[in-house]
Amino acid sequence: MLSTSLLVEQMLLGLMMGGIYAAIGVGLTMIFGVMKLSNFAHGEFYMLGAFLTYTLVSALGSDPYVVAPLAAVAVGFLGIILNKLVFLSLYRELREAKGAAAFFFQDLRFIMLTIGLSILFVDLALVIWGPIPIAIPSALTSHIIKLPGGFSFSLARIMTFFMALASLSILYTFLKATKTGKAIRATAQNPSAAALVGIDTYRIYDVTMLISTALAALAGGILGPIYNVYPTMGLDVVAKAFVVVITGGMGNIVGSILAGFLIGLAEGLGGVFLGTEYRQVVAFVIMILVLWFRPQGILGGRRS
Amino acid sequence: MILEVNNVTKRFGGLVAVDDVTFSVKEGEIFGIIGPNGAGKTTLFNVITGFYKPDRGRVLFQGNEITGKKPNEIAKMGILRTWQIVRPFLGMKVIDNVLVPIYVKKGIVRGITESEAIERANEILEFVGLAHRRDFLAEALPQGERKRLEIARALASEPKLLMLDEPAGGLTPTEMDEVMDVVRRLRESGMTTVVIEHNMRVIMGICERIIVLNFGRKIAEGTPEEIGRNEEVIKAYLGERFHVGG
């Protein structure tokens, strides 16, 4: 009863979604790799990116794919503001924590604080934009591209995938080739050593937060034309983001990218074989398998 | 021989931390393990106490094989250890730090009444000189007292073999003397002690026999005097100041 074309179509759709998961997961894994912090508000940057894109589209009349990067940068700066207001002081206390229990305390404190932020942001979005899901209009949604093999996708989907891919590639190049990128990797490996060789680690933390939140926001913005935008969309995605991070290896950027696509693909397949209701479970089953058989992730943890 | 370590090897990836080490400890003696930083001393401790499984070799305690046993099982058999960077239960009171091992040793539900447990805990605190700190939180204690607390905690489990990882580390000479005094008094009551130490004053002061590790291998074994004259040992420590005076 299973047509190959349905299978391939779902796999392609899953892969496209995977690009989004990768973009969200990468930011989260960077925060963990560089600052050893688990940011539970991460999904909200994704959500704010989507809403901000919508607002800019409404105000400027331009296409979301043009405007999303702007929204992303804006959210990125929000990330830096949060860094300066709350995150960095908690980070300092985490670094100074002596003993397993003190570390657990500070870690829990940070997790709870970001949970509070998450609640706050969701309600903020609710107040500003209302609870009703919004579709971001784009000219590209109506353009249908026909691919060989009989598959047709809207240009919007393809653009979303392309932009996700592009931003990940830019990030990868940035981390590999630029001075700041190398500084980020150095700080992730050993913050004290990085500081000793003259790296301004606190600036690096700001840059990392900027990149992380901007990427998530971009993912939200470019997803808007395809799926609806609503205040709790971040909550629906944050658990999966963590699954991506764990599957790829905490702190491992390439790992998160791979894991994102893997999970997107697996979800697509899962949807075909298990039915749409069980699609959501796929990501968690993968996580259970990873935690059970290879807890350091497919590529190993704590590297950039 | 209360402890026999036979051909123990432990690797981490490509690095051989402990390389075919063999030695035995006699009951009642104070035995030292020395060597430059990174020589594999703490790794050896971790293998003996069950925190690492050796890649090769065996460890026997009182004739029984303990290779690969879990740390808590080994502790219950009578090997107790302290840590290089001291780790008492900081969020608990000093007395509770000592009570927990007593409960575990004697029986959590039955086996010892609360008043007996407290009495025993007080005795141990007296012995290490911390009785006046009974109700303080462990995190309020200075380094030297934390070290003694850790020894007290180990003693509360009624060890037959006590393993001390750099007990003098980070201590002032006075604090060092206090710790050495505790170890000597323990020996008088028949305790077997294995000590990892950097500080030559401590080693020369209390150890009866010593082995020297370098890059994971045993390079010498003997009395402190013999070791002090051993050329290989002196070479190994070249680049480090070889204090006999502390």
Next chain:
Amino acid sequence: MLGITKDLVIKDLKYYVLAFILLLPLPLAGDYVTHIAIMIMLYSITAASLDILVGYTGRLSLGHAAFYAIGAYTSTLLSMNLNVSPWIGILIGGILASSFGLILGIPSLKLKGPYLAISTLGFGVIVQLMLINLDWLTRGPIGIPNIPPLPGGPIDLRIKSSFYYIALILTLLSISFLHLLTKSRIGKILVSIREDEDAALSIGVNVPFFKIFAFIIATFFAGLSGGLYAHYIRYISPAMSALSESINILSMTIIGGFGTLIGPLMGAALLTILQEVLRPYLEYRYLIYGGLIVIVMKFFPSGIYGLLQFIIRKVRG
């Protein structure tokens, strides 16, 4: 039992009795207040049970609501499909919840920090998905209405004030048990695990055993209170296992002050009352709720109880 000695009980008995007496006249304030009080009590049990796991043993769980839901659904289904008395149903609900606690507890032994947190989160989501999808059993996302109330013999337990007293007794029994547990030898062993797992191992503590023990106790009481909830509100749905509900419970535990058992009780009271007080503000409700969590975590990470203790110490000089 379980290392809780007679002396411990006698020492604190006066507090439990005092609390009981003080809370007796509450229903005089009317049905609305009584309802809030009942909800606070149910959440107290859940938050306190989570504290055993998070605060005392140091194991972060983001899926505690799942056990609450398991208890609720078990008791509901047993009473509606098999005519089991809700009293027994609630007990079985607790036992089944702790069985799941065991199932989750064993593989999570080797996990710590964010890995543990996310796997418990995943568990909570999976339970919710199962509750939604196994609709032949659970009636799916619409939930189950018209759950039979607790039978009280001659007393009608649908009357809030009557249910209140049952809830009060059960809550006090549960909380006092948990409180005594934390003061007992086992409580100290759990704290030693939180403080330093490896050091605890090195003195002979069977750390895996006690981690599982903490899981089982915590999930049992969560299941118990879930069952009580089911026969009080008399409507349940898969949303009970949602991540947001787990976070709600965790917030109570942490805002109140984790690792103190009393803290979570305060947290449960504060957050439940807050949610009621803020109800007319509808959409702004969670702005304040979220903002409160952020402020407390930034400035008073030891929670309300921690703040209270700090103030008392300063006043004493």
